[in-house]
Amino acid sequence: MAKTWHKYGWLYLIVGFIFMAFVFVLSLCMGQYHLSFSEVINALFNGDNGETANNIIWKLRLPRLLSACFIGVALAVAGIIYQNTFQNELASPDIIGVSSGASVGIAWGILIGLPLIAISFLGFVLGVLAMGLTLFIARLFKNKSMTILIISGVLVSGFMGAVVSLIKSMADADTQLPNIVFWLLGSFASVTMEQTIIIMIVVSICVTFLYCISGKILNNIALGEEQARSKGVNYKLWRIIILGFATILTALSVSIAGVIGWVGLVIPHIARLLAGHTTQKSIPLAILFGGSFMMICDTLARTLTTSEIPVGAITGFFGIILFIAILTFKKGQKYGID
Amino acid sequence: MKLTKGVEMKNKVVISIICVVVVIGASIGLYLGLRNTNDKPVNSVTITDMVGDTVTVKKNASKVAVLARSAVDMLVAFGLGEKVDGVYYTVLNNEWAKTIYPHSENYFAYDYDTTVETYLARGVDLVIAPEKYIADNLREHGITAFTVSQYGTPNYDDSVFAFAEIIKKIWEGNEIKTKINEWENEFTAIKDEIILKLATIQTTQSLYYVRGDKNKGIRYTENSEKTIQNTIAKYLKLNYVSKDFTSSEPTAEVLLSTNPDYIFVGGAFQNTIINNIRTDSIWSGLSAVTNDKIFNIGVGFVMFEQNGVELSIYLADMANKIYPDKFNFDITQMLKDSMQKYFGKTISDNDATNMLNGKKANGENLA
Numbered sequence: 001m002a003k004t005w006h007k008y009g010w011l012y013l014i015v016g017f018i019f020m021a022f023v024f025v026l027s028l029c030m031g032q033y034h035l036s037f038s039e040v041i042n043a044l045f046n047g048d049n050g051e052t053a054n055n056i057i058w059k060l061r062l063p064r065l066l067s068a069c070f071i072g073v074a075l076a077v078a079g080i081i082y083q084n085t086f087q088n089e090l091a092s093p094d095i096i097g098v099s100s101g102a103s104v105g106i107a108w109g110i111l112i113g114l115p116l117i118a119i120s121f122l123g124f125v126l127g128v129l130a131m132g133l134t135l136f137i138a139r140l141f142k143n144k145s146m147t148i149l150i151i152s153g154v155l156v157s158g159f160m161g162a163v164v165s166l167i168k169s170m171a172d173a174d175t176q177l178p179n180i181v182f183w184l185l186g187s188f189a190s191v192t193m194e195q196t197i198i199i200m201i202v203v204s205i206c207v208t209f210l211y212c213i214s215g216k217i218l219n220n221i222a223l224g225e226e227q228a229r230s231k232g233v234n235y236k237l238w239r240i241i242i243l244g245f246a247t248i249l250t251a252l253s254v255s256i257a258g259v260i261g262w263v264g265l266v267i268p269h270i271a272r273l274l275a276g277h278t279t280q281k282s283i284p285l286a287i288l289f290g291g292s293f294m295m296i297c298d299t300l301a302r303t304l305t306t307s308e309i310p311v312g313a314i315t316g317f318f319g320i321i322l323f324i325a326i327l328t329f330k331k332g333q334k335y336g337i338d
Numbered sequence: 339m340k341l342t343k344g345v346e347m348k349n350k351v352v353i354s355i356i357c358v359v360v361v362i363g364a365s366i367g368l369y370l371g372l373r374n375t376n377d378k379p380v381n382s383v384t385i386t387d388m389v390g391d392t393v394t395v396k397k398n399a400s401k402v403a404v405l406a407r408s409a410v411d412m413l414v415a416f417g418l419g420e421k422v423d424g425v426y427y428t429v430l431n432n433e434w435a436k437t438i439y440p441h442s443e444n445y446f447a448y449d450y451d452t453t454v455e456t457y458l459a460r461g462v463d464l465v466i467a468p469e470k471y472i473a474d475n476l477r478e479h480g481i482t483a484f485t486v487s488q489y490g491t492p493n494y495d496d497s498v499f500a501f502a503e504i505i506k507k508i509w510e511g512n513e514i515k516t517k518i519n520e521w522e523n524e525f526t527a528i529k530d531e532i533i534l535k536l537a538t539i540q541t542t543q544s545l546y547y548v549r550g551d552k553n554k555g556i557r558y559t560e561n562s563e564k565t566i567q568n569t570i571a572k573y574l575k576l577n578y579v580s581k582d583f584t585s586s587e588p589t590a591e592v593l594l595s596t597n598p599d600y601i602f603v604g605g606a607f608q609n610t611i612i613n614n615i616r617t618d619s620i621w622s623g624l625s626a627v628t629n630d631k632i633f634n635i636g637v638g639f640v641m642f643e644q645n646g647v648e649l650s651i652y653l654a655d656m657a658n659k660i661y662p663d664k665f666n667f668d669i670t671q672m673l674k675d676s677m678q679k680y681f682g683k684t685i686s687d688n689d690a691t692n693m694l695n696g697k698k699a700n701g702e703n704l705a
Contacts, residue, residue, distance in 0.1 A: 032455035052458055055480035060454055062368070116474055170585055173552070175450070175469045182451055189451065192478045197365045204361040208354040308451040 016288035076290025079264030097156030101130020102254035127251025186312030262319025387484035411646030415680035546598035550605030604635035606705035
């Protein structure tokens with residue numbers, strides 16, 4: 001299917017963009033509070049619908065939708081980067097301990113009663129520190145293979161998971177514990193417009209950078225150290241830079257919306273199915289699909305019942321179905337390699 | 339689609355620059371749009387809630403979502419039950435709630451993670467939250483909310499009347515103020531009498547409180563010196579042992595080594611838990627078990643050990659049970675009077691006894 005890119009590449013992008021825009025507009029009109037399309041447009045551009053409608057659009061739906069979209073983009077692109085860099089198509093953004101590190105920050109922040117913005121910041125910092133710890137442990141083994149880095153990531157994730165369990169055991173069972181559990185399952189319920197703006201800017205810069213290096217550098221890094229060097233790419237330096245940017249995307253996502261699984265695993269597969277392994281083609285598709293997928297999941301999370309459903313549960317539900325569909329579609333092919 | 343590398347790179351850079359410029363432009367637009375939605379409250383009052391947050395609240399709020407369980411008791415008791423739109427769902431699981439205040443059957447069942455749009459769709463103009471993070475989140479999204487906490491800072495000593503005083507500020511009306519003042523006077527009188535009579539007693543005995551709102555057995559408590567239980571224990575010259583625990587679920591060995599002299603059990607599961615404590619041999623060596631000093635805590639509209647109007651009855655009941663030679667409050671009559679005065683409900687002696695024993699009106703366990 002990836003071979004059709006030469007023929008239909010632009011068509012995929014155009015259809016993907018139209019679909020994303022459609023999902024955005026539809027999601028903006030959906031919610032527990034009924035607002036007609038004209039009321040939504042009025043609230044967006046005129047602000048003369050009354051206080052409630054304006055609040056719903058500007059303080060609830062718009063920040064959530066934009067955050068969901070950009071975090072979907074961040075996780076999908078981070079997924080492509082990790083899968084490429086680790087030469088492992090089952091790699092996902094939480095593979096080097098970033099998600100579990102950020103989870104510790106979030107759980108700790110809730111336990112000590114920090115304000116929302118400080119909880120997110122702590123999550124982000126510990127997510128990045130966890131990645132540093134993974135790299136440090138990998139160096140202790142004095143083995144440059146990617147497998148060692150993945151094993152270090154598993155160790156750090158396990159350690160951070162234990163810390164989260166410890167924090168949960170200390171949390172108030174009625175109030176703090178449900179909040180920790182709910183946040184770690186993923187939710188955009190607490191996202192504010194200020195956070196959204198930060199997400200938009202950081203994700204745009206990181207994804208733009210990764211897209212700009214998507215040709216020669218990303219593709220050659222995916223071939224391994226020897227081949228990358230033979231093609232004039234400073235493997236060690238670029239690997240750190242690339243993983244650094246992917247880590248920022250992941251840590252930011254977890255610190256704002258909790259651990260949202262499957263997006264970073266499934267979306268890169270769909271993008272590669274259509275665009276092949278060259279990242280300059282798969283990244284734009286992952287942007288469009290990741291953003292759309294997350295917006296759909298979050299809209300379901302906030303509209304299906306009067307209570308919030310963890311968005312991680314919905315991405316898991318659809319992610320597994322999509323993954324099975326992909327595996328079925330790829331049946332007969334050598335898995336993971338075109 | 340096959341492009342030369344130079345052209346491809348140029349295209350990528352151009353597309354990237356356009357994307358970043360669009361996103362930054364959109365961010366500025368969103369920020370300006372958000373600023374335009376900041377509303378100026380009309381006919382409002384500014385209060386400081388129980389966690390120190392200053393919140394501007396609509397005066398005489400008419401549709402209130404009460405997630406803080408104890409808060410609904412005071413609102414109904416002080417004549418504001420009609421202003422309540424809904425409560426935390428577990429309040430409605432208690433049969434006494436609809437017996438004492440039948441209108442509560444119309445209340446919506448809220449949860450801590452109810453969507454913000456649900457509040458807006460129901461026209462809620464105030465949310466009373468049990469935790470700061472819930473109130474913070476709602477305020478961030480344009481809903482007025484403040485916190486009524488079960489914890490005080492640095493302890494609960496000065497927080498007993500905090501919510502009642504907030505009610506006075508938000509809702510006008512002499513009847514409300516009169517009821518609040520009377521309740522505060524009642525509590526103060528009982529507290530002062532207890533403190534006076536126990537003035538010469540040294541704190542040597544200990545109290546352990548079991549949270550029985552969940553069926554977690556004896557090892558579930560309130561583990562902070564900020565709790566109302568700690569303050570009540572101080573009035574009664576008891577050492578509240580749970581305040582030093584690092585977790586709300588201490589290990590069996592910690593509990594055994596603490597060896598409390600008195601165990602008080604509240605909540606819907608209290609009778610099941612008390613029965614387990616008395617029959618499970620592991621606890622047979624505890625002083626409270628050996629000396630049969632395990633007591634029920636009453637359950638009415640809410641659990642008596644929470645900060646509701648029944649708090650004064652809870653305090654008097656504990657004083658009777660711990661110091662039977664010093665106190666003889668008529669708890670049954672106090673409860674009947676309280677139900678009549680605050681909820682307009684006439685209850686029988688049998689009802690009062692069942693409430694005080696944490697049972698349903700028919701004498702069965704609450705859960």
